[in-house]
Amino acid sequence: MASEKITAETRTEFGKGAARRIRRADKVPAVIYGHGNDPVHLTLPGHATWLALKNGGANALLEIEVDGSTQLALTKQVQTDPIRRTLEHIDFVAVRRGEKVTVDVPVTVVGEAGPETLVVTESGTISIEAEATNIPETIEVSVEGAEVGTQISAADVQLPEGSELLTDPEALVVNVTNAPTAAEVEAELEEAEAEAGIERDESDEELAEQAEAESAEGDGDASEDGDADSE
Missing domain, CATH: 2.170.120.20 (Ribosomal protein L25, C-terminal domain)
Structure with missing residues (x-):
């Protein structure tokens, strides 16, 4: 997996207010842990970081350049806004080439x-x-x-x-x-709806069949009445 290069800035402001200001500037707050070092808090460019994560997948590997030095970092946790799907915060783990993870x-x-x-x-x-x-x-x-x-x-x-x-x-x-049959799928659906307390509206086909059955039953009753009168 090839690494993506990203230029970052050192983050000195913390808290929700600072994080909101960073995101409004189309940037992403992030932190790098690992190798026994103190956490490094960063600000990453929003669009470039989003593309790097999209290309790299769940375990995207980034070469993060900050203050003239480069750190290889493996993506561990990505927080996104559930509505807008924008990046909220990223946790990275510092790694070295040849290191197994x-x-x-x-x-x-x-x-x-x-x-x-x-x-x-x-x-x-x-x-x-x-x-x-x-x-x-x-x-x-x-x-x-x-x-x-x-x-x-x-x-x-x-x-x-x-x-x-x-x-x-x-x-x-x-x-x-x-593969389940259509009847099995329908039965499972009806069972799930019953457990959830959902009452299903009858379909046009079911209503037509019910009306036809009632009509046939009515014709049968009328026939029996006619036979009784003739006697």
């Missing part, structure tokens, strides 16, 4: 499983140890042609060269099961 890498399922199957991702991430400069953005798990009953555990997943699996090897990552 522990990270959770997202799982991406690829390929088409066999007919009438449902592919269930049981674990969205896999924990590995890898060199800081060689962390994969994602780990692909292929289900091409997989039949019902196929189970892929962490031990079955192919990791990038130089990476070591930390997740329990027997942990289930992907499970291929029978």
Whole structure:
């Protein structure tokens, strides 16, 4: 994974008010921890940082230049505004080239499983140890042609060269099961709605069937009355 270069500024103001002023200037407050050093508080350029995180994924690696020196930093926690989706704050861990780190890498399922199957991702991430400069953005798990009953555990997943699996090897990552029928989906939906206390409005088709049944029942009653009169 290539690192993105970002030029930062040392942050000297703290607190909510200072953080709001930083964000209004299209910048992001951040901090770098690690290697037994005191935390380094920074201000990063908003748009450039957003692009770097987008390109680098969940474990983006940045070369942060501040006050004439450069620090390699691994993204650990990103806080975003839930409404505007803008960056609020970023925590980094200082790393060195060649140093191995522990990270959770997202799982991406690829390929088409066999007919009438449902592919269930049981674990969205896999924990590995890898060199800081060689962390994969994602780990692909292929289900091409997989039949019902196929189970892929962490031990079955192919990791990038130089990476070591930390997740329990027997942990289930992907499970291929029978695809539910339309009737089963409808039954599960009705059960969930009943548990939630939701009353479903009858569809036009259901109302038409009900009206047809009532009409047939009415015709039957009229016929019986006619037979009784004739007697």
